[in-house]
Amino acid sequence: MLSMCSDLVIRISEFLSDRAKIRMTAICVLMDRFKHKFTYYDKANVKIISMLPYFNNFRFIETFTDYIGQYPKLVEFIYFEANDDNIPAFVTHLKFATKFNKLITKCLPSTIKYLTFGADFNKSVEGCIPYSVTHLTFGICFNKSVEECIPSSVTHLIFGNRFNNPIKNNIPNSVIHLEFGMEFDQPVQKEDIPDSVVSLTFGWKFNQPIVCCIPKRVKYLEFGHHFNQSIRNAIPESVTHLTFLSTRVPFKSIPLSVTHLKLGYFFNAPINISTSYITHISIGYSFDHPLKSDCFPSSITRIDLSSNYRRPIPSDLLSKVVKY
Structure with a gap:
């Protein structure tokens, strides 16, 4: 019976934060022994936890250049924020500090899974990752060529706001999540974006033709504020979640596969998606036009409006989106 209760307590603990787990063990002497049985998943400073009797139960730790002690036996991820190129071995999550801007040739250990460069970094990474x-x-600030720089192990690739370099043959087929920053406005040709991509985000200034450019596996697609190109027959039927941050939205060209539509902060024009199968629509802060029932499809189940919207909503439209 006690074994069953112990298993239940441990199972419950998996839904708690580390702080909540420790509080639970302080209830009584019987509960105190669970400190040594719980597994701790919140990121912890290795120096602070190094003397704890349950030190080996931590999975996510943050380390430092001057730390020379042991690491927990159950550790899965080791986080480190670098101010220079002195990177400890065994680091899995590496983030460079804001001001770091040095060449990183041969300084990155092969244990790293998550790599984030700081705001000021703008050096070549060829042969470094x-x-x-x-x-x-x-x-x-990064705005260097990435030709032959991105390894085929990368699945999630995010570029910063100033990146505006050609991507032809530079994005590996392993990437499934791809984001471009504010300044990116390079021509995108067929196969420049690999077929593996499922989530694709174009930044604020992107305004290039996209016909035959969007891979057929993309489900999540976002266009920035300046985008003003035709999307007719350009967005594949795989796309279910579509975002426009621009002020003009070609509603009639939205593919029937789209179920979730998001309109950006500056959008302020009449909406007509009556011929679509959209179920969810999110409308930005600047929108101030009447909502008409016949401009929404029967499939609609949710409309998100900003706190700035003050116009009345037709009762028959409310009945579609308000559930009791």
Whole structure:
């Protein structure tokens, strides 16, 4: 019976934060022994936890250049924020500090999975990124060529706001999540974006033709504020979630596969999606036009409006989106 109760307590603990787990063990002497049985998932400073009797139960830790002690036996991820190129071994999550802007040749251990560059970094990364990296994020200032720079291990690739370099043959087929920053406005040709991509975000200034450019596996697609190109027959039927941050939205050209539509902060024009199968629509802060029932499809179940919207909503439209 006690074994069953112990299993239940441990199972419940999996839904709690580390702080909540410790509070629970302080209830009584019987509960105190669970400190040594719980697994701790919140990121913890390795120096602070190094003397704890349940030190080995931590999975996510933050380390430092001057730390020379042991690491928990159950550790899965080791976080480190670098101010220089002295990177400890075994680091899995590496984030460079804001001001770091040095060449990183041969300084990155092959244990790194998540690599994030700081805001000021703007050096070539050719031959620098190990094949262990799966999540790669560049900072605001990075604007160097990425030709033969991105390893085929990367699945999530995010460029910073100033990146505006050609991407032809530079994005590996492993990438499933791809984001471009504010300044990116390079021509995109067929196959420039690999077929593996499922989530694709174009930044604020992107305004290039996209016909035959969007891979057929993309489900999540976002266009920035300046985008003003034709999307007729350009968006594949795989897309279910579509976002426009521009002020003009070609509603009639939205593919029937789209179920979730998001309109940006500056959008302020009449809406007519009556011929679509959209179920969810999110409308930005600037919108101030009447909502008409016959301009929404029967499939609609949710409309998100900003707190700034003050116009009345037709009762028959409310009946579609308000559930009791």
